[in-house]
Structures are given as structure tokens and as C-alpha cells.
Amino acid sequence: MAPVDEKPVSLCKSESHDTLEVSLLKYIYSHPSLPQIRGNPSALLALIDEFAAKQAFFISLGPDKAKKLSTLFADEKPKVVVELGTYVGYSAIMFADAMRQAAGGSSTGLRLWSLEADPLIASIAMNFIELAGLSDIAKVVVGPADDSLKRLSAEGKLPSVDLMFIDHIKDLYVPDLELSERLGFLRPGSLVLADNVVHPGAPAYREFVRGSSKYESWGMKCLLFPEDIVDEIEISRVK
Ligand SMILES: C[S@@+](CC[C@H](N)C(=O)[O-])C[C@H]1O[C@@H](n2cnc3c(N)ncnc32)[C@H](O)[C@@H]1O
Numbered sequence: 001m002a003p004v005d006e007k008p009v010s011l012c013k014s015e016s017h018d019t020l021e022v023s024l025l026k027y028i029y030s031h032p033s034l035p036q037i038r039g040n041p042s043a044l045l046a047l048i049d050e051f052a053a054k055q056a057f058f059i060s061l062g063p064d065k066a067k068k069l070s071t072l073f074a075d076e077k078p079k080v081v082v083e084l085g086t087y088v089g090y091s092a093i094m095f096a097d098a099m100r101q102a103a104g105g106s107s108t109g110l111r112l113w114s115l116e117a118d119p120l121i122a123s124i125a126m127n128f129i130e131l132a133g134l135s136d137i138a139k140v141v142v143g144p145a146d147d148s149l150k151r152l153s154a155e156g157k158l159p160s161v162d163l164m165f166i167d168h169i170k171d172l173y174v175p176d177l178e179l180s181e182r183l184g185f186l187r188p189g190s191l192v193l194a195d196n197v198v199h200p201g202a203p204a205y206r207e208f209v210r211g212s213s214k215y216e217s218w219g220m221k222c223l224l225f226p227e228d229i230v231d232e233i234e235i236s237r238v239k
Contacts, residue, residue: 020055021088021124027051028128039133041097048090048128053226060090061195062225065233069193072220072235073098076191078162079109082152084145084176085168086116089125089138095165096129096138112138113152115145117168145176149183158185166205167195173205181214192236199224199231209236 018026028034028047037043045066052058061069069091078099086092092114099110116122122142129138141148145168152158164180166173173194180186197206197219209217216239219232 019120020058021121024048024051024088025124025127028131038131041093041132041134044128044132045090045093048088049225055226058226059087060225061094062090062223064223064225065195065231066091066094068220068222069094069233070098072191073163074102076163077102078191079103079111080158080161081112081163081165082149082158082161082180082185083112083114083165083167084172085166086114086125086140087121087167089114089128089140091165091167092125092138092140093129093132093134096134097132099137100134107136110137111157113141113148113157114138115141115143115148115168117142117144145172146179149176149179153183153185158183160187161185161190163191163193165193165195170196170200170202170205173202174208177205177208186238188238190238192238194234194236195231197232197234199229202234206234209234214239 031047037047048060049063052060052062073095081095081099083092083095092112096112099112100107103110116125119142122140126140129135141152166176177192186192194202194205196202209215215236217234217236220235221230221232224231
């Protein structure tokens with residue numbers, strides 16, 4: 001055991017041990033346009049894109065997917081949405097904003113449950129959702145998605161879901177969709193969307209939904225950001 005008076009190795013003041021997500025948080029809160037970002041979801045997303053563009057790799061949706069999904073939300077007008085995998089809340093902010101716009105600017109009756117396993121990442125997402133002025137619609141639930149789905153369902157918070165967005169761990173796409181089927185909150189007409197089915201790829205998931213008589217399924221081509229690699233979001237309509 002180290003002697004009590006032994007000091008831990010001191011960190012040089014200029015040395016940063018922030019994770020990428022903490023660096024993003026500080027980037028947003030030290031940005032000169034912060035006053036214009038408060039209550040402005042699209043301005044916040046643009047700033048996250050600005051930060052992401054400087055990274056080699058960033059796992060949020062990015063602008064191309066966000067634009068295509070905004071159109072889909074405008075057409076579908078979902079009122080209750082579940083997301084598996086919040087990360088820093090980029091997609092949650094985009095979804096909640098699109099839901100509110102599709103409802104004519106009112107939040108009444110709208111709910112987005114966004115499920116995130118990592119508590120620190122979830123806290124950053126909650127912060128950004130609050131900053132965007134969307135915390136009346138979007139709720140981040142901390143814990144593994146399967147546990148949260150069971151709990152929300154048992155609490156009667158998932159009577160019916162219009163749209164589910166799966167974007168957590170590829171190996172969990174099929175088991176968590178099967179769990180959702182068993183919990184019974186998907187109904188005829190509900191949409192199930194799954195990200196990254198081409199890059200990095202979720203072939204087992206695609207095979208599952210396309211081979212199931214419960215869904216009509218197709219792919220929506222889009223670009224990853226910041227790499228510009230072609231990917232697809234699998235869209236499955238419950239029959
Ligand atoms: C690709 S990111 C989500 C990106 C986000 N949807 C967006 O576009 O802004 C995947 C997230 O899923 C989370 N995750 C991993 N396993 C999970 C699980 N079993 N349940 C819930 N979240 C999980 C990770 O911590 C990570 O933050």
C-alpha cells in the first residue's frame with residue numbers, strides 16, 4: 001500500500017483527459033454562439049456537427065441521416081417514439097424537434113423515450129436536450145435497453161409506440177426487437193428503424209426483418225458523418 005503522504009502523479013494543467021463526449025460538452029458551453037443555441041434544436045445540432053467534423057470518427061446520426069429522417073418524421077407524425085441508444089442525444093433532439101414540428105409546434109401528447117446504458121453519456125444527453133428546450137418531450141432512461149423496455153412497459157408507459165429507432169449494439173438489434181414484439185407495444189402501422197445496417201453492418205437483423213411475415217422492410221440509403229461512407233437505415237413497417 002502507498003504511504004499516506006505519497007501524492008498521486010500530478011497531471012500537467014494543459015493535459016486533457018476528457019473523453020470525446022466531455023470535450024463536446026465543453027465545446028458547446030464555451031462556444032460564442034451559446035446564447036443563440038438555447039431553445040434552438042437545429043442550431044445545437046449544427047454545432048455538434050461542427051465539432052464532429054473535426055473528429056476522425058463520431059457516432060451520432062450526422063446531417064444527411066438527420067435530413068432524411070426529418071422528412072420521414074414529417075410524413076409519419078409519430079407521437080410516441082422509443083430510441084435504443086441515445087449517445088449524446090443528437091438523434092433524440094432531432095426526433096423530438098421533428099415530432100413537435102409535425103404536431104404544429106405543440107408538445108402535448110408527444111413522448112420520446114431514449115434509452116442509454118452509459119450513465120455519464122446519458123447525463124450529457126439530458127443536458128443537451130434541456131439546452132435545446134425539448135425536455136418536455138424527450139426523456140432519457142438510463143440502463144440497458146432490455147431492462148428499460150421491460151420497466152417502461154410494466155409501468156404502463158408504452159401502451160403503443162408509433163416508431164422505434166434501434167441504434168445501440170448490433171448483436172442486440174434482433175433480441176431487443178423480439179423483446180419489443182413480446183411486450184406488445186408495436187402495432188400494425190408502427191415503424192421500426194435500425195441504423196448502420198450496411199456500415200458497419202447488421203446482416204442478421206436485416207435477414208430477420210426481411211424474412212419475417214410481420215414486417216414489410218426496405219433500406220434507406222444515407223451517408224455516415226464525418227466520413228461520407230454510404231450506409232442504410234433499415235425501415236420496417238409492422239403489417
Ligand atoms: C451509435 S450510439 C447512438 C447514437 C445516437 N442514436 C445518435 O444518433 O445520436 C450507441 C449508444 O448505445 C449505447 N448502448 C450500448 N449498449 C446499449 C444497451 N444495451 N442499451 C442501451 N444503450 C446502449 C452506447 O452507450 C452508445 O451511447
